[in-house]
Amino acid sequence: MKQGTAQVTAEICKKFGNDRTRLMDIAIAVQDRFGCVSHEAMEEIARQVRSHRVEVESLVSFYAFLSVKPQGKVVIRLCSDIVDWMKGYKDVAEAMARELGITMGETTPDGAITLTHTPCIGMSDQAPAALVNSVVVTHLTPERGRQLVRDLRRHLDPQQLVTMVGDGNNEHPLVRAMVRNNIRMRGPVHFADFEPGSALRKAVEMTPADVIRTIKDSRLRGRGGAGFPAGLKWEMAANAPGEKRYVLCNADEGEPGTFKDRVLLTECADQLMEGMTIAGYAVGSDTGIIYLRGEYRYLLPYLQSVVEGRRRQGYLGRDILGRKGLHFDIRIQLGAGAYICGEETALISSCEGLRGDPKNRPPFPPQEGYLGCPTIVNNVETLCCVSRILLEGSDWFASMGSSRTTGTKVLSISGDCRKPGVYEVPFGITARELIEMTEAENAGTMLIGGPCRQMIGPDRLEGRICYDDLATGGAIIIFNRARNRLEIAEHYLDFFIEESCGYCTPCRVGLTLLKNQVHKVIDGAGEPADLVEMRDLSNFIINTSRCGLGQAAPNPVLGALEIGDLSSGFVAERKPGLLPGFDLSKAVIDAELRVGRQSKYV
Amino acid sequence: MNRVTFTIDGKEVKAIRGQTILKAADAAGVFIPRLCAYRDLTPNGSCRVCSVRVNGRIQAACVQTVAEGAIVENETPELLEYRRNIVDMLFVEGNHFCMFCEKSGFCELQALAYRFGIKAPRYPFLYPKRDLDMSHPHVFLDHNRCILCGRCVRASQDMDGKNVFQFVERGGRKRLQVNGDSLSETDLKATDEAVSVCPVGALMKKRVGYEVPVGRRRYDEKPIGDDIEMKGEK
Incomplete structure (x- = not known):
């Protein structure tokens, strides 16, 4: 068996060309095979890719979905985001732990099932939710949690938990997920019909510089939240010296309460990949990488099939649309549970097979990014916008929204409201309108853009969703007045x-x-x-x-x-001579326990 | 033009294009405190002690390069407080007992605390449980004193041509790890630069701790940064 680990690990490394920069894929594959990346496996990986064990460990220990210690055959990751708490996380967690006979973070003695928790998995509109290996279960209740554990005990096959499938492409044979799209408002940019190839044809009729011009004219700004002008970013990368350039798609939406990219990946994969291909043409890149968050792994086979389909249709690969020398292909890099990898330089680190540590800036990615080459990193939604802009024109796009914030925004709204889900709205909509749309009663607090942006109270409801006022990457969480x-x-x-x-x-x-x-x-x-x-x-x-x-x-x-x-x-009463927050009896409790008697002075 | 001119707290400083603010300041005799930066090691900008304001924005001087006409603020009340905070945080994050640490008087963390006038940290101690690795015959690694500056990580790679140290885990659990089950399993030598660059008492040679008596140690006599500031006075 021991020899088996090294042998299998070596084969996995070989599959990825013993390439040090593919360490993420190697580690994920080893984790899948053995339920952990043991010291022995790390030694072998280091030998094969010419690294050191401690370097491999540095990476493995960084990502939540990788582990040095063995995990159960099935790992249940209950989402512990605040919205899940509001919808009953605690009771579900207790019910499942009791049914399994273990506490949170433990593995059953037979090594079959691990129960743990994980931050937002992008299902806030159907919370409480969990990942069972990569299978998503939603709308959990204590009873459903117990039943899920009993079922797993019987077959240890997460896929068998899928008893009904969601709408749209969630029904696709390669997805078959219980996830629902909950698209509550369809806008013209993302949820109108899209014919694969149509935007790309328009792009290649223009010069790369004209494509960049078009994006600049549309005044498209990054949809991930920072709002950097996309055309400017592309221009910087196009003009930066370098042999090779890269187009990276940030599909690592990890901001608590964000799930709109999940829906775009499910329903607009062609539009997204077409946007990447157009970006590749514009900046002179032949390689794209989609960095897909580990939580959305259930979408991977489907997305791979879209990539393959586009290759067959001549929209990806060599000599795209029959044009000699026009090459662009896409690989999908899977993440492994690290919010920080949504930060663009950390995302690049992760793609390079490193810990997801952000890099020092400058240099900025358009100058020196992935493997030191000029790189553009764009959000899923931004790249979807690109395809639509090429089809409908920059004037059409810029006519929506406000003057400094053009187009539409896809919002993920959840929390204390009746209609959580995905809304494509024109920029400039007010917080109050969102509350009305989602039928939120007694709203007391809103998080605009998730916790990394801003918290507003009832006095700011006239604020507008746009980069100059209430800027957001797409997460809107509503809390009622009872919440502290x-x-x-x-x-x-x-x-x-x-x-x-x-x-x-x-x-x-x-x-x-x-x-x-x-x-x-x-x-x-x-x-x-x-x-x-x-x-x-x-x-x-x-x-x-x-x-x-x-x-x-x-x-x-x-x-x-x-x-x-x-x-x-605040403390109600202060004892004279003591720090207000200091509780003497609490402070000596540890010592009392150790010596086995109570202090008579407290 | 390969030279640029900028100012630090109003003082005009000439520098070479591409140089970091920290290096340019060092050459000009202006001391910007630092912990993770060390001589020619590739700077990593992790401790943030060298935070300065560059044209109004806070940047780490060890990684930020000079720009023509830049206005750098170094010794403002705000920045002095921020640096104190960082040094305080490094103290409470680990378990530092200067009074019986062999590194006392040579320790850069302690020396910065003295320079900043810190008598006791303003934050509550976190008292983490950390390990001590005594396995190596000539070197020991005391994680209690490690401030995660990464000097040993870089020195081992860049100067010793090895890879003895890396960081593992993340967030508050982030810690230094050796390439093996313990230090004795690595190819570390007591003469490696990785050992000598440690600013605190985390990586120490054995049996030399008290060779220099207390009172005659490096920072007993002169404050940290004194050597750099002397250059400025010439």
Whole structure:
């Protein structure tokens, strides 16, 4: 058996050309085969790709879906996002743990089933949800959770859990997922008909420079949230010196509450890949990579089939549309559970077979990106927009939305509302209109753009969704007035702490200190000075962190401080001579337990 | 033109195009505190102690290159506080006991704390449980004192031509790992640069801890950064 591990691992490495930069694929394949990437497997991988065991371990230990220690044959990952909590996560988790006879994070003694939790899996509109290996289960209840465990015990085959399939391509034989699209509003950019090849034909009739001109004229800005002008990015990459260029599609939407790219990948895969091909033509690239988040692995076989179909039709591969020398092909890089890889330089690191650590900037990816070559990284939705712009023209696109924010935006809306789902809306729509559309009653707080953006209270409902006002990558989470904003902030801090890469000090240490501070106030042990300290610490982390994660993670705390009156969390009474938040009897409890007697002075 | 001129706190500094702000400041005799940056090792911008404002934006001086006419702020009250915060955080993140640490007086973390006037950290200690690796005959690795600066990682690769150290895990669990089950299984030698570049007492040679008496150690006599500032006064 031991020899087996090394042998099989060596074969897997060979399949990926013993290429050090394909370490993600190698590690995922080994994990699939053995339920872990053991030290022995890491030694072998290192030998084959000419690396070192510790380098392989550096990568394996970084990603949540890879593990050095053995996991169960079936891994149940219950989504622990705040929306899942609101919809009953705790009861489901308890029911499943009890049925399995283990606690969260453990594996059954027979090594069959592991129960653990994972951040947002992009199913907030059908929460509570879980991943069972790569099979998605939604709308869980304690009873369904128990039944799921009993079924798995019997057959250990996650695919058999799929008893009914969702709408649209969720029914596709290569998808067959219980997931529902929940498209509540169909706009003209993404949910109108799209004929594969039609936009590409228009593009290749133009010069690459004219394609870039068209995108610039449309004033398309990045849909991932940062809003960088897409045409400008392309132009930078096209003009950067280099032999080879790359087009990367960021399909790693990990912002809690975001799921719109999941629906676009399911329903608009052709439009997306066509956008990538057009981008390749425009910037002079022959290689595209779709970085697909590990949580959406259930879409991989389907997306592969779309790639293959497009090759057959002459839309991908060599001599595209019969034009000599026009080459472009796409590979799909699977992620393995790391929110930070949605940050474009971390995404590049991951594609290179490294830990998902963001890179130092400058140089920016359009100058030096994937493997040091000029690279554009665009969001799924951005690339879908590209195809439509080529078809309908930049004027048509720019006529929608506002002057500085053109086109439409696909929103993922969830939380305390009756109609969670995907809405394609024109930019400029107000927060209040969203509340009405989704039939949210008694809305007290909204997160616009997920926790990394901004939290607004009832007084900001006239704000507009656009880059100059309420900017968003697409996640909108609605909370009713009964929800405690500071608790919401703490939940997201836990998320950011877990997902921080740990590279820089302010984010790695500061977020934990901030969380402790927030918890102290929630716990009723706070004092006014704690609020000042929370604000100072938040600003410090935002100002000094190296990448967007740390620069955004304290936003929910700042939002809660700004909107709400938090005085209910202050200590009611102060004992003279003691720090207000200090509880003497609590402080000595540990010592009392050790010595086995109670202090008579407390 | 291969030279650029910019200012640090109003002082005009000449630099070579492509140089980092930190290197340019060093050459000009302006001390910008740092921990993860070390001489010619490829800078990684991870500790953030060298945070400066460049044309209003906070950047790490060790990775940011100079630009003509840039206005760099170094010793503002805000930046001094931020640096104090970072040093404080590094203290509370690990388990540092200066009073009986062999590195005391040579330790850059301690020396920065003294320079910043830190008597006790402002944040509560996190008291993590960390390991000690004594397996190697001539070197030990005390994770309690590791500040994750990555100097040893880079020195092992770039200077020693090995790959003894890497970081594993992420977030608050991120830690230094050796290429093997323990340090003795690696090809680390006591003479490796990776050992000598450690700014704190995490990677230490055995049996030499008290060769220099307390009171006559490097930072007992002069504050950290003094050597750089001396250049500026000439």
